[in-house]
Amino acid sequence: MATCFVLSRLLFLLLTLSDSAVRVVGAGLGINYGQIANNLPSPSRVAVMLQSLNVSRLKLYDADPNVLLAFSNSNVEFIIGLGNEYLQDMTDPIKAQNWVQQHLQPHITQTKITCITVGNEVFMSNDTRLWSNLLPAMKMVYSTLVNLGLDKQVIVTSAHSFNIIGNSYPPSSGTFRQDLAEYIQAILNFHSQIKSPFLINAYPFFAYKDNPNQISLEYVLFQPNPGMTDPNTNLHYDNMLYAQVDAVYSAIKAMGHTDIEVMISETGWPSKGDPDEVGSTPENAALYHSNLLNRIQARQGTPAKPSVPIDIYVFALFNENLKPGPTSEKNYGLFYPDGTPVYNSGLQGYLPGIVYYSSASTINAWSIFSLVIFVLSVLKIT
Secondary structure (H helix, E strand, O other): OHHHHHHHHHHHHHHHOOHHHHOOOOOOOEEEOOOOOOOOOOHHHHHHHHHHHOOOEEEOOOOOHHHHHHOOOOOOEEEEEEOHHHOOHHHOHHHHHHHHHHHOHHHHOOOEEEEEEEEEOHHHOOOHHHHHHHHHHHHHHHHHHHHOOOOOOOEEEEEEEHHHEEEOOOHHHOEEOHHHHHHHHHHHHHHHHHOOOEEEEOOHHHHHHHOOOOOOHHHHOOOOOOOEEOOOOOOEEOOHHHHHHHHHHHHHHHOOOOOOOEEEEEEOOOOOOOOOOOOOOHHHHHHHHHHHHHHHHOOOOEOOEOOOOOOEEEEOOEOOOOOOOOHHHHOOOOEOOOOOEOOOOOOOOOOOOOOOEOOOOOEOHHHHHHHHHHHHHHOOOO
16 A cells, blocks of 8 residues: 555656656757666666656667667667678678668557667778768669658768768868769769758867877867867857867768768767876866757757758767777766766666565655656656
């Protein structure tokens, strides 16, 4: 009887809270959900957590069926990934169709899959075969979607490192690297044809880490600073991320296109790094993400595209303890695997515990709360 009373009171309390109290400030934010770790919570628990964060856009690096199933019948939109190791196979129409039928079709009626990224940072590789296979793979996946009647639901694109930009200063003079020009030109033509966005992974952290004595920390963290003015356009920039985005727009324009949207598929700041990774602190990560979140909520555009709200996916949801590379690579997460925030970014979520019964057949308070949140998420109240 006491358990039922507590449960009913919790339900009443949560039901009477306004959206501003129950929901937190994740609206408009996309998050990358990487899983290179051995200590992450189950996708079903993450689904509840994302509901509590009010985050409705997730980007995967694969098409993990466990994740897609856990988010079925939710409002979360997914970008799924097709890894670089599949690019050669995707140039074959039979293999491309098999991939789509096995990884996309079983889920699309229940889970909102809106985009496939074919390859990730392909031009960071020295393998020119990958470079050559990227566009044919994108085209074949798109053709497969058309044949299956899915091209109106799911767009096709690829995510690129900012390293493909040869010149980024000033933003109005942005250009792609000359050694990539022939590849990028053909890819842009395809984007224009199918009306899909150009994805860029932009990290002001990298620029600051490499030149901390020349680049203002305030400028990269969206803090008050004098900024810079583009001498060609007289547009003023108060942060590096917007300058990077506009440099990409300029590079695209230099190749003859003004009809392609630029989306930031990754950006973030590590909370920990090696001694030579200057600036990788929880304080800086908190400033970067909280300030960025404020701008996303304000639906800001860049100086060159003021009427186009920036479209951003933050990297990443969790710290990933098995990621290779420097220490920073393991510490881009907004949250620890137990669901607690790594720092205060302005996002406060709830990761449910595992519901269990004690020997006295009563449910502990934490499990009651888990159950309440789960019920509310199913009812789409949170």
